[in-house]
């Protein structure tokens with residue numbers, strides 16, 4: 054087994070966490086149209102790194118996140134985890150189990166994990182290179198891919214052969230190497246352009262530096278020759294002066310008088326010359342400073358350009374960091390809102406849970422009470438039934454007793470009647486006589502009343518009335534006495550034994566008591582029966598109530614589980630969001646820090662720009678001042694030279710006058726003076742020209758040096774050379790060193806790039822050669838297998854694969870020729886739907902024979918096959934299922950029955966997919982699909 058399990062959360066129609074456990078062999082994925090089966094295939098493709106939204110049947114990548122239904126809100130994240138068994142090391146990892154997870158947020162961010170570690174998409178892709186699995190491999194075959202395999206473009210089906218040949222990795226490596234080659238070529242061009250530019254400067258500076266060195270050397274030689282000439286002159290002057298001094302001592306007195314005036318001239322000229330020297334020094338120093346300031350101006354301008362560029366870079370950096378911070382802030386706010394919303398949801402869920410708990414407890418309590426009540430009532434029913442049983446026994450014995458008493462009464466009556474001589478005729482006679490007498494009495498009383506009323510009208514006296522009354526009462530008394538005697542006779546006729554019988558101790562009273570007792574007993578039994586019936590009915594009602602309570606409790610448990618799951622889900626989501634929030638806060642702080650740092654750099658750069666601009670301003674001011682001063686100085690120097698020339702002329706005139714005025718003996722003194730002046734002139738001129746005292750070099754006078762004419766001729770030659778050199782860049786050596794460093798660096802870089810280019814060319818050639826070998830080997834095998842597999846699946850016929858461009862196997866398309874049995878070799882587009890599927894399957898299985906993919910998902914590729922072809926298809930599939938794991942989405946019953954495991958997808962709630970488990974069973978000798986409750990399920994369900 055390769056695929057172990059798949060977990061989806063928030064992916065397409067699977068908003069709740071759903072887990073699928075895969076098994077070895079063939080697994081069928083069942084379910085009605087639109088329930089989400091293909092979404093599971095999409096999830097497998099997606100987690101393996103699919104980037105094409107078209108392949109995932111989505112407009113944009115965020116469309117894979119659950120979009121909501123009428124009753125559910127859309128989710129913000131989708132996540133799919135795939136656990137793969139790697140015990141056979143199909144993947145280049147040591148772990149026996151590999152988990153790949155991909156997650157996408159509605160904001161567009163995407164994350165990949167390999168065994169819980171965050172990785173890049175590239176790492177996931179590399180993992181599946183040349184395994185037959187992965188984004189562009191042949192492990193997942195759907196209708197769309199069949200179209201791609203059989204499409205009119207032969208190039209579109211290359212991917213199968215490349216994956217089987219195991220050159221997908223090489224292809225990526227080759228593309229990568231070619232990309233690098235293009236980059237290297239670009240870099241070479243760039244470096245060559247820069248190097249060309251730098252070389253020009255390099256050559257110029259090299260020449261300038263060489264010239265500057267020669268100039269310095271010539272200058273040194275000139276100086277040395279000048280020293281030697283001056284020292285030689287000085288030496289000859291000194292020797293001559295020594296000679297003249299001896300003569301001078303002799304004529305000193307005459308000479309001394311003229312010397313004072315000559316000395317004055319000399320001093321004056323000396324003073325003027327001294328001033329001229331100082332002015333010359335000033336000019337040199339100003340010119341040097343001007344040259345230095347020019348260099349400084351150039352340096353500052355370059356620095357200013359650099360700073361301006363940096364300023365723009367920092368500005369851009371700051372803007373980018375600010376924008377990023379704002380974006381993160383928006384994300385943080387949105388996530389915070391979502392956390393608040395989720396916390397509110399959790400609070401509501403907790404309230405619902407508490408309420409549900411209370412309701413469940415209440416129902417549990419009612420259930421217990423009802424159960425106790427039923428039990429009590431059952432006990433009562435039993436007691437009542439016992440009582441009735443007892444009453445039944447009592448009633449039987451009472452009935453017996455009453456029957457016996459009836460018999461006794463009849464016997465007693467007969468005996469007593471016989472004993473008393475009572476007859477009904479006698480009794481009737483006595484009764485008639487008594488009644489007659491009473492009637493007579495009533496008539497007498499009525500006559501008397503009538504008579505009395507008549508008397509009252511006649512006005513009879515009360516005495517007569519009283520007498521009449523007394524008479525009547527006497528007569529009445531007699532009648533009553535007669536009635537009494539008649540009554541006694543009647544009484545005597547009555548059977549007295551009846552009184553005995555009905556007396557308290559009498560048999561009839563006894564029977565009546567027993568009848569009464571029997572009546573009570575029956576009444577009590579009836580009451581008990583009614584009570585039992587009532588209690589039974591009551592118990593039935595209570596049992597129903599109990600069932601209702603139990604149903605309510607189990608519903609509440611289900612609801613409770615749902616609420617707890619929702620609460621757990623919401624909590625997990627909140628903690629996930631909180632983790633993401635912490636991460637985003639760090640990122641936000643980083644972005645702010647970056648923005649602040651950029652701002653600081655902006656301030657610093659602005660400060661630097663201001664300071665360089667100020668320096669540049671100062672330098673320019675200084676240059677202007679110096680140029681003005683230099684101009685003034687030239688004027689002063691020319692004026693000073695003119696004055697010296699004038700003075701010199703005056704001194705010469707003075708000498709001439711002295712010559713004329715003094716005698717011949719003073720001539721020597723004059724000569725000595727002249728020599729002294731010459732000696733001084735040598736020192737002075739030397740100092741004027743070189744700014745150094747000739748005295749420093751006097752020790753060289755003892756060395757042997759060439760003659761003055763030789764020295765002067767060489768000096769002249771050196772001077773000419775110096776004059777002929779033109780402008781000399783004094784900074785050329787330093788500038789050359791700088792540009793040389795840059796030139797050497799770029800040359801080395803160019804060499805490295807050429808070397809890298811050569812290496813890449815070699816790598817690409819090697820990869821291509823190896824890829825070609827592998828491709829051709831696999832292609833030939835697949836072509837051979839395809840012919841056989843086609844014949845097997847079609848039960849005959851002919852099929853061929855041909856390379857469109859055999860000279861370019863790495864780019865060439867592959868043509869498929871398919872001829873089902875009995876038909877002409879035909880174009881693929883003329884094949885029927887079923888023939889197309891079978892041809893694609895033949896190619897797939899032909900490829901599997903060369904390089905089996907560890908698993909294979911087939912999405913409704915059997916849809917167009919008839920029963921006969923399904924049979925062929927299943928027989929081949931069975932064979933391949935021994936080596937690979939197959940997951941088939943199908944609506945075909947034969948395919949389902951041919952699989953070992955069934956996985957059902959359903960939508961109990963509209964728009965929300967979930968998994969159900971099915972298995973194959975046997976009812977009345979027929980293979981059927983059963984659900985967990987052992988009920989029959991049809992494919993359409």
Ligand SMILES: Nc1ncnc2c1ncn2[C@@H]1O[C@H](COP(=O)(O)OP(=O)(O)OP(=O)(O)O)[C@@H](O)[C@H]1O
Pocket residue numbers: 064065066067084085086087088089090091092093116117118119120121964
């Ligand atoms: N992002 C999404 N959110 C919610 N539902 C989605 C989303 N994307 C797709 N669906 C839904 O998934 C369903 C399609 O699922 P699927 O194509 O996997 O079905 P099926 O079981 O393969 O169907 P059939 O047997 O017809 O091929 C559609 O109803 C569609 O609305």
